[in-house]
Amino acid sequence: MYEDMPEDRINKFYEKLKKDAEAGGYQLNPDTNFTKKLVKGLLVNQDRYSYQACPCRISSGVKDEDLDIICPCDYRDSDLEEYGTCYCALYVSQDVLNGKKELVSIPDRRLTEKEKIKQKESKIEITSSLKYPIWRCKVCGYLCARDGPPEICPICKAKKDRFEKFL
Amino acid sequence: MELIFELVKGKNKGDIKLYALSTCAWCEKTKDLLKELGIEFKFIYVDLLQGDTKQYAIDEVRKYNKNCSFPTLVINNDKTIVGFKATEIKEALS
Numbered sequence: 001m002y003e004d005m006p007e008d009r010i011n012k013f014y015e016k017l018k019k020d021a022e023a024g025g026y027q028l029n030p031d032t033n034f035t036k037k038l039v040k041g042l043l044v045n046q047d048r049y050s051y052q053a054c055p056c057r058i059s060s061g062v063k064d065e066d067l068d069i070i071c072p073c074d075y076r077d078s079d080l081e082e083y084g085t086c087y088c089a090l091y092v093s094q095d096v097l098n099g100k101k102e103l104v105s106i107p108d109r110r111l112t113e114k115e116k117i118k119q120k121e122s123k124i125e126i127t128s129s130l131k132y133p134i135w136r137c138k139v140c141g142y143l144c145a146r147d148g149p150p151e152i153c154p155i156c157k158a159k160k161d162r163f164e165k166f167l
Numbered sequence: 168m169e170l171i172f173e174l175v176k177g178k179n180k181g182d183i184k185l186y187a188l189s190t191c192a193w194c195e196k197t198k199d200l201l202k203e204l205g206i207e208f209k210f211i212y213v214d215l216l217q218g219d220t221k222q223y224a225i226d227e228v229r230k231y232n233k234n235c236s237f238p239t240l241v242i243n244n245d246k247t248i249v250g251f252k253a254t255e256i257k258e259a260l261s
């Protein structure tokens with residue numbers, strides 16, 4: 001299935017992701033064969049679900065349930081920090097790129113993180129005395145103080161729905 | 168309900184089942200490794216299933232791996248290897 005996706009479309013999207021990644025201080029996995037499979041996976045998911053769900057996780061097909069795993073997922077930065085790679089190994093750290101750290105298949109932190117969030121939500125909400133609430137981009141960690149989150153994250157270009165109220 | 172797996176022929180080492188996603192590169196590496204080892208196994212792409220069958224497959228994977236992550240390799244309904252762990256897979260199947 002999806003065998004007939006044009007090479008050209010995959011290559012173009014690969015180049016775009018690579019450029020965006022590098023502009024933001026990230027690196028794609030230098031194993032282009034491997035990486036292009038993931039890039040194709042993202043396009044397949046775009047076509048079948050209409051959002052770019054993580055190619056290595058099972059998607060529900062319902063965007064609201066999968067917001068956290070729209071690529072780049074909410075877990076990319078933590079995984080890059082801890083393991084030097086995102087869960088799929090589409091993005092890798094400088095150490096992996098330089099061969100200082102070995103690239104291996106890592107556990108999915110999605111479930112444990114989701115449990116943590118649930119626990120947090122069940123706690124009483126702290127009332128803030130700030131003039132403006134603080135919004136946090138779950139993709140890159142960008143913070144801003146304003147009435148609502150921006151339409152698009154000025155740092156990583158993630159959409160509004162990837163923001164959480166932070167304070 | 169019974170899931171329909173695709174069979175890859177090779178040396179018989181028992182019942183070897185691979186639950187995978189068609190878009191996942193680690194899953195493909197796992198499949199390639201099994202082929203390289205020349206072992207008979209069956210695999211299923213859970214993301215290509217629809218509706219009830221997909222849910223049924225997800226529940227089945229959860230029995231072996233509560234996180235329902237991929238690849239999940241099940242050897243003789245007993246040993247489960249989650250993720251692309253080349254050494255572990257080779258050891259378990261040697």
Ligand code: SF4
Pocket residue numbers: 038053054055056069070071072073074075076086087088089090091
């Ligand atoms: S693990 Fe996250 S960042 Fe990596 S490909 Fe999947 S969604 Fe994208």
